[in-house]
Amino acid sequence: MSKSIEAKNLSAQLQYQAAGNPPSTLPQTAISNAFPGLEMDFRNIWKRILVGIELHESSNFVVAVDDDAPPAAGQLDNDYRLMSIEGIEFMVAVTGPLYPGGDNVSLPDTTFGDPQMSLEWSNALASIIQNYSGKSVHCVFESLENPKKTVKVKLKVRKFFDEADVNGEKVKLAVIAKDIAPPGQLTQSLCSPWQNDYRECACFYWAATRPDYVNVEARPDGTSTGNNWMQKNRTPDTPNVYIVDDWMDINLVNYTDLFRHWEESLRFIIGGKDEQPPQKVE
């Protein structure tokens, strides 16, 4: 017996809310935490894009070199990072205004103070996948210790999509190739939001499920005031003062709180404000 409703084309598939599924299964209402995600960490797809080496999923460091790597690539796991492929650079100077309407200034990495940052892979590698799948490309690596030390080596780009043989013709499928994502790889580095990661991941990292700045009120001078979502024991009378994130601060939820009683420690936020605790029913 046929299904009562089956979405056929792409726009129908994107919008369809199957019977029993909640509204959050639609793209425009999804909880947007697929990065790194609860079901898979899509960033891992880029780790093995070049045959012979393994890249870090979210930066341009080489984390491993395979046995079958070309000899010139042998030293790359010794603190080297990928700088460019076929002239397309992956490190860029980041500039922008520090506040609305401000001048464009250098925005260095907040941890290391490096004004250059590596680009996110899925955007940075799009044209490489498009133009060089299955082909060898010129890669340039740079030593972290000594930026003057570079390694130039040709590596092969793995095919991103699987292929099938249809009537003697190679047909590209809308399926990620097995070589690029061996079993288990896509589920590595998943989030554990109700344990470590709500504490571990800093502000604004979680798009919707991990609020940061709550109970926000605008001030006449254009700035705002509000609370840190991790601030403990908030009541409607708690002053709207943001406590800067610090896992040692006793005013903030810590790891143990999350492990033992995240349900009590964390609060739902509705319309940007703390949800009021439910009234006890006698």
Add this chain to the structure above:
Amino acid sequence: MKETIANAPLIQIQRNFGASSCTTPPKQANFHLFDTESGKHILLANGSRIFTISDEITQALEGNADDAEKLFEKFGLSAPAYITDEPLADVSVRSLSLAIAQKCNLGCTYCYAQEGNFGSKNKDMSAEAAMASVNLLFSEVSKGETVNLAFLGGEPLTNRKLLCECTAQAVALSKAKSVAVNFSITTNGTLVTPEDGEFFERHKFAVTVSLDGIGDVHNRLRAFKSGNESYNRILKNIRPLLKMQRDMQVSARVTVTPDNLFLRETLDEFISLGFHSVGFSPMLSSPTGKSEMGQKELDVMLEQMISCGEEFERRVAAGERFPFLNMTNALRELHKGTHRPYPCGAGAGYLGVSADGGLYACHRFVEDEDGAMGKVWDGIDRAKQNLWLSKRHVHFQEPCRSCWARYMCGGGCHHEVIKRGRAACNYIRGWLHYCLQAYIRLLEKRPDYFGV
């Protein structure tokens, strides 16, 4: 004499359309129900979404069409409006077509350009206007983007020197700005040389050759101004290009009039000649009113288009390439669920330039105040462009607002609609109805065709 469709009387090649619901006025504004061998299906106008649905849901919708939105809600089919009343505004130009020669050596009676000169004097575009056009095309794009430069006329190859200069200028700007450029030309094929072919191949042109049928059928519609036949000469010129095409694509475009309704054999012949694709377009508005298609002829054309489509289905199901352009385009757009408030980019990202450097909504509006949008030297007249975009939005077109096909059709070619009206709505719906059925069938037989 062997009876072919070419020598059969019109009435004999017209099947009975009386029982078909697809060529009648639309029943519903927001959805269209259709059947295939595998069941019942629905196209939702909002988002051009296609579903297979049960008999029960079909009956519910047929019986309560006025409550369709409530039923969509119940079945999980409702969605926020994909297209609002808000028109596009201040659109940057991404594609330009240059009327580099407003003159032509053919005398096609139906030509929108009135035998090439748009009702004005024969003239070539000046080098200043051409270079200003190319510069304008590259002025609003950023590194990594793509622009399109088309050469039309008249017959563009009567001004070959300027065509080559424009191409060279565009290639130089493409390199300097890291902006990709695609070239295309629409030609009558009478002046094409093998050297042109090498030039087009080098610059990866999409070459469209206007051919209206096989042999005499073509000759009757597209003769030289002297009255001489053009078909054999065109084929002699084009054959070397068909052989050498690797990076260029040489396609045939057939303008369908009451005098060349034999699409199926035309399609087979042109595909066998080696054209990269073959497409058909009905003549709906000619300056003289000659050769325009009426309802009867459009019914025959639909019959023929479906016959071509059925052959396409057979070939694709068997794993063969069968480049029937109308079908490949329709299936691609249906699979994506393309929904748009305009029929094309005319007056938005696409503009036509006259020989004098005037900017117009598209190549058909050249020298026509109805579509005027400034001069290439001064840039696009934003006030005129925005007025055009607000007036041409499909939500403000009648009877489009009550038609299920409005977001796929976009309201029909602006030029044809402004000049003649909407004469082909039943034909368009009939063609889409068939394409929807073919889409469902091919999705089942050859999911890999759609990359599924």
